[in-house]
Every structure is written in structure tokens, then in C-alpha cells.
Amino acid sequence: MPFEFLSGxxxxxxGRFPDEPSPAELEQFFRLDRAALDALATKRRPATMLGWAVQWGTVRMLGVFLTEDPLVVPPGAVAFVAEQLDLDPACLADYGQRPKTAYEHAWEIRKLPGYRDFGACEAEVRQFVAARVWASVEGPRALFDRARVHLLKERILLPGISVPVRLVGEVRRAENERLRVSPEYGGHGPRTSRT
Incomplete structure (x- = not known):
């Protein structure tokens, strides 16, 4: 699907790390809480412990699991988590020895309280985007970014990029049409924005 309205x-x-997380982001997303530490108590090997904890922080920050390549995490994030667990960050290299482990950890983390799949929340996301269309003059790029932030804040796992692109486009078109014919807005046509 073309992403014509998104910037490069x-x-x-x-769903990717653009660069090293800031100290504030490390604290917000990678600081292990009691629930994470309790889940880690079932892990035996250092690489498994560190890999699980890094996946946990990654999904909190990005909204996705890096199951295909769980080692593409910025070194600063790995070091931050390793320090909390008193582990050598280099042991993460052994995490991929059994490829299925990263997927098992993703399924395990997904079951933790608070995480939701996008499919179960699509109506909620559509309502959020529709409300933004009515309340602002944001263009599709801004709506896409707002939707992504909403998904992260609500702990809704990010789907593939084409899903929110399509959703934003559909909702924006439908709501602009409703605005166009709405008597409250004088039926003056859809509001638009350059971005």
C-alpha cells in the first residue's frame, strides 16, 4: 500500500528505534517494575533474562516486538537493562541461539495486564481519529502521528504500518464528508490542512 501522505x-x-533512547525514555520504558521482575524470576539463563527484559522495554517504547531480530536494540538500552539485572550486556548475543525464544517471550509479555491487540481496539482508534478530525484541522501526517502516540499510550500493540495509514485515510475522508454536510458547520465543505 502506498504511504503517500507519510514522510520518509x-x-x-x-516500530523502530530512530536512535539511542534519552535518559528520560530509558527510565520511562526500560526501568523494570515489580511485575517485570516477577516474570523474570522464571528465567534461568542470563541471555534469556536480558532478552526478555529488553523485549519488555522495547514493546513499551515502540509498541512492537522485535522478534525477527531482537538484537537491533540500541546499546544504551541494553546496558541500562543489564545494569538493573547485574548482567553483562554482551550476553544478549546468546539470546538468538534458539529463535523461538524471542517469540515465546513476546507471547508471554503480550499476556501481561494492560497490553491489547490492535484488532480488538480498532473501533476505539477510529473514534479517537474521528474526534481529532472534528476538533482540529490536522492533516493526515499529524493524525497518523497522533494515532501512533494514542496506541502507545493505551498499550495497544502496533499493527503493520499500512493498517493505521488506511485507517487514518478512511476516517479522515468519512469525517470530512460528515463535516461538509453538517448544519453546525454551515455545510461549507471539508476542512483541510497542508500536512
């Missing part, structure tokens, strides 16, 4: 930067950063 938006496409590049969707």
Missing part, C-alpha cells in the same frame, strides 16, 4: 521519517521510525 515517519515511515522509518514506525
Amino acid at each position: 521519517e515517519q515511515v522509518a521510525r514506525y
